[in-house]
Amino acid sequence: MPNKTGFSKDFLWGGAVAAHQLEGGWQEGGKGVSIADVMTAGSNGVPREITDGVLPEKNYPNHFGIDFYHHYKEDVKLFAKMGFKCFRTSIAWTRIFPNGDEDQPNEAGLKFYDDLFDECHKYGIEPVITLSHFEMPYHLIEKYGGFTNRKLIDFYMNFAETCFKRYKNKVKYWMTFNEINNQTSYNREFSVATNSGILFKNIKDEDHEDAMYQAAHYELVASAKAVKLGHEINPDFKIGCMINMTPLYPVNADPKNIMFTERLMQRRYYFADVHANGVYPKNIEAYLQRKGFRKDITDEDREILKQGTVDYIGLSYYNSMTVTSDGFDIDGDFDADNAATENKFLKTSEWDWPIDPVGLRYSLNWLTDRYHLPLFIVENGLGARDKVEADGSIHDPYRVDYLKAHITEMKKAVELDGVDLMGYTPWGCIDLISAGTGEMKKRYGFIYVDQDDYGHGSKKRSKKDSFEWYKQVIASNGEKL
Ligand code: BGP
Numbered sequence: 455m456p457n458k459t460g461f462s463k464d465f466l467w468g469g470a471v472a473a474h475q476l477e478g479g480w481q482e483g484g485k486g487v488s489i490a491d492v493m494t495a496g497s498n499g500v501p502r503e504i505t506d507g508v509l510p511e512k513n514y515p516n517h518f519g520i521d522f523y524h525h526y527k528e529d530v531k532l533f534a535k536m537g538f539k540c541f542r543t544s545i546a547w548t549r550i551f552p553n554g555d556e557d558q559p560n561e562a563g564l565k566f567y568d569d570l571f572d573e574c575h576k577y578g579i580e581p582v583i584t585l586s587h588f589e590m591p592y593h594l595i596e597k598y599g600g601f602t603n604r605k606l607i608d609f610y611m612n613f614a615e616t617c618f619k620r621y622k623n624k625v626k627y628w629m630t631f632n633e634i635n636n637q638t639s640y641n642r643e644f645s646v647a648t649n650s651g652i653l654f655k656n657i658k659d660e661d662h663e664d665a666m667y668q669a670a671h672y673e674l675v676a677s678a679k680a681v682k683l684g685h686e687i688n689p690d691f692k693i694g695c696m697i698n699m700t701p702l703y704p705v706n707a708d709p710k711n712i713m714f715t716e717r718l719m720q721r722r723y724y725f726a727d728v729h730a731n732g733v734y735p736k737n738i739e740a741y742l743q744r745k746g747f748r749k750d751i752t753d754e755d756r757e758i759l760k761q762g763t764v765d766y767i768g769l770s771y772y773n774s775m776t777v778t779s780d781g782f783d784i785d786g787d788f789d790a791d792n793a794a795t796e797n798k799f800l801k802t803s804e805w806d807w808p809i810d811p812v813g814l815r816y817s818l819n820w821l822t823d824r825y826h827l828p829l830f831i832v833e834n835g836l837g838a839r840d841k842v843e844a845d846g847s848i849h850d851p852y853r854v855d856y857l858k859a860h861i862t863e864m865k866k867a868v869e870l871d872g873v874d875l876m877g878y879t880p881w882g883c884i885d886l887i888s889a890g891t892g893e894m895k896k897r898y899g900f901i902y903v904d905q906d907d908y909g910h911g912s913k914k915r916s917k918k919d920s921f922e923w924y925k926q927v928i929a930s931n932g933e934k935l
Pocket of ligand 1: 633896
């Protein structure tokens with residue numbers, strides 16, 4: 455009998471994190487320095503800074519994370535109590551290849567993930583693994599210029615092959631690069647540096663966009679090569695891409711705004727076209743040619759892109775964005791962030807992110823119509839400040855409201871629109887360091903961690919009200935919201 459809610463009985467309910475945002479132990483087990491280790495904490499609107507190496511006077515929150523490196527057994531046990539079927543995390547590249555260009559991997563790093571995956575399997579939790587989640591070895595950036603250098607494809611492949619072979623019987627679900635399309639926000643050094651390892655200070659202003667497109671090309675080739683190799687190592691692997699899905703809405707029905715929005719969508723989502731179809735869409739080819747960008751693309755690259763198409767599309771969804779073409783030349787170069795404007799129909803989070811559950815259903819439909827592939831929502835959630843009451847309880851109805859509204863729309867997409875959805879892993883299922891701000895106070899978790907932005911606190915874990923709520927969502931396979 456079909457499940458009442460429309461979710462299959464093996465639907466992957468779980469939670470998502472990334473190594474650099476929670477592990478800590480930044481110098482333990484032979485780990486090297488990653489880009490995340492040279493990023494300071496931002497605060498109250500002050501953006502994070504990428505420093506020249508680690509400077510003793512600065513606060514680097516990714517150094518301590520929430521010390522998952524030492525608490526993982528306790529944390530996985532809590533995930534199991536919530537009934538997780540899967541747990542999405544990443545493998546810190548610098549634990550496996552501390553500098554990124556070594557021939558041999560670091561055994562202590564490999565062992566850490568063996569232990570973590572064993573711990574997950576002990577409770578029947580399936581690991582879902584991102585290979586590169588904003589954690590490139592800093593050495594690869596300093597010495598080679600990150601993904602502006604074709605050599606990075608080989609370094610990434612060493613890392614991918616090592617992981618695929620080592621965890622071939624422990625991990626089935628993989629993703630190659632986290633939010634690969636976020637680097638299209640090329641005016642924000644943070645997005646570009648975390649994705650491709652490009653430091654703007656090393657590149658002339660007028661070359662930023664070209665460098666981004668070239669690096670993105672090498673990443674896409676690396677991803678396709680990894681998908682192909684992964685399938686050879688274990689044909690049962692399910693290997694996906696991961697894109698940040700922020701649907702763009704025109705501010706009004708002026709055709710100029712409609713065309714402008716379409717153009718922005720093309721720039722932001724061509725990554726998914728390449729991953730899923732194995733070819734660049736015509737509009738991007740035309741743009742790159744016109745601008746003289748991405749000069750280095752070979753016939754062999756094009757062939758690899760075709761051979762390494764993904765099994766599914768992983769996506770993060772937090773919000774939609776409304777844009778206006780005012781002040782832009784539609785045929786010029788531009789960045790969606792500079793075109794963003796208010797949407798009077800939507801409320802925003804404390805960090806000014808629009809809250810738009812219907813946008814999730816819209817996104818799932820859009821992706822399905824375009825790619826005809828299974829989808830996996832691997833991030834969704836609300837960053838908010840939580841208050842601990844005198845008795846230690848934490849009431850977070852705002853988080854439950856957000857997730858409930860999004861799951862409701864996700865259900866409609868599955869039940870009414872025929873979307874093939876593999877699973878749902880809300881972001882930051884346990885409080886962790888925010889990627890965008892480096893703060894601890896921007897919390898997403900069902901599990902509270904007693905720690906401030908500077909790493910002070912007992913690190914004690916406690917359940918928020920949302921913990922029991924999510925537990926019943928999973929237990930009822932999405933029926934009780
Ligand atoms: C995504 C990243 C995550 C995560 C999330 C929330 O872009 O993949 O790493 O951090 O956003 O963003 P933030 O931490 O800035 O609130």
